[in-house]
Amino acid sequence: MSADSPREIGERIAASRHARRLTQTQLASASSVSYAMIRAIERGARRPSDDVLEAIASALAVDATQLRSGYTGTERRVHQALPELSAVIAGYDIPQGPPTRTPDELAAAVSAAVTLRLGAQYGRIATEIPSILADAIRYAHTAPAAEQRTAARMLASAARTADAVAFKHGARDLSARLIDLMRWAADRSADPLAQAVTAYVRTEVFFSARAHAVGLSALEQALDTAPAPTGRAEAAARGALHMRAAVIASRAGDIAAADTHLTHARDMATKVTREGTYLGTAFGPDSVRAHEVAVAVSLGSEHVDRALGIAHEWKPPASMAAERRSGVYIELAVAQDWAGQHRNALESLRVARAAAPQHTREHPWARDVATALRRYHRSDAEDVTRLCEWFGIV
16 A cells, blocks of 8 residues: 555645646546546545546546555556566567558557657556557558558567667566567668668666677677768767767776767757757756766765766756656765765655656665665654655565
């Protein structure tokens, strides 16, 4: 049972409803929950059941973990979806008939799923992505010649979104298979930008295996073949590769390479001029700053002042993609924990949780910091205990 009171849950639902400019009547209609129930929940007179909470969260386009702390339905949905995803991609290279969606419907579904990925809405992705991915595979095999490249790019994007669910929830083998599918689709597209994005995502495999030096070599090879930065999309693709190369170089302990790639990433950020989402990847000046924090933390505790200095002069804007914003605050919490700034670390974890609860709950560094904070405080310290309960580590 969540430690949240019915009033706290109701206040979060009301705040989310107001943010979306919905009336209680409209929320009731969109969620198929009675108006009387919505009123009772928002004023704290009723605690919503799991089914009601899910329905309200879906209508508000948020994950249920943002409305009730400790909610585990997301994890259940994700783990229930993993076998289905595995089955969907088992024969991705074998034609299986036409898709159930039209090309326009499929494009809209893939685009919506990308938005969910950037918002770290893994539970909603898990519910929707198996059928989207199945249709994307079918479309890649059946599309007319004039649509083949578009179909392949669409499949690569769908596979990337599915991988976000698998990777974040520890299904490493499935993640690697989804990345293989993404590479297959990118090669079919013959699109250098799609191939650059695939190289960016493939780095997850090297992070998981702690094969940092090999991963750095793979990214540098991808940079050698990436398109020249003649436009925003091309500059963003190169910039994203440089950002990720900087982080994996720092994990390899290669400070010089990390700083060189950060310099190149900053240069690409000036070419795109503004933060944005390019080919499904957030890139721009703020994303580069976020990766500067990641590099400093990845280099280890002796570089804590570097991480804290960046955070002192720059804060992730609210417009930054939720998953990336959450990641910055998780990394900052690590640095603050190293520096003995335990209260600040606790606040950073709270901000990370507010930005992207699913991402924060599943992030091993966030869990490690929460565990450490519990050691520093008495076991009955309410704030720390409630956070650890939310993580499921007490």
